[in-house]
Amino acid sequence: MKGMILLITPSVRGQECAGAVQAATGLPTQVACSLQEAASKLRGEEYSAVIIDQFLLEAEPDESDQMLQHLGAAIPVYVNLAICGIER
DSSP states (O other), rough: OOOOOOOOOOOOOHHHHHHHEEEEEEEEEESSSSHHHHHHHHHHHOEHHHHHHHHHHHHHHHHHHHHTTTTTTTTEEEEHHHHHTTTO
């Protein structure tokens, strides 16, 4: 499977999480710190998967809907980074 992964999280450990995802999957992984930034990246690139911090979906439901419209063929993966460690 070729492609990229987009990790959407406001976490200060976002880059560290992206590194762990990239190491585990072998796919380049980018980070977006907000839903607006994610929507912009989704308009400009194609991704195989988009990992979405559930916190953002709950905190910004309107922006979430807009971002989800730009997923294209990417598979959304929802995670709760508040309870998941990087190892998971």
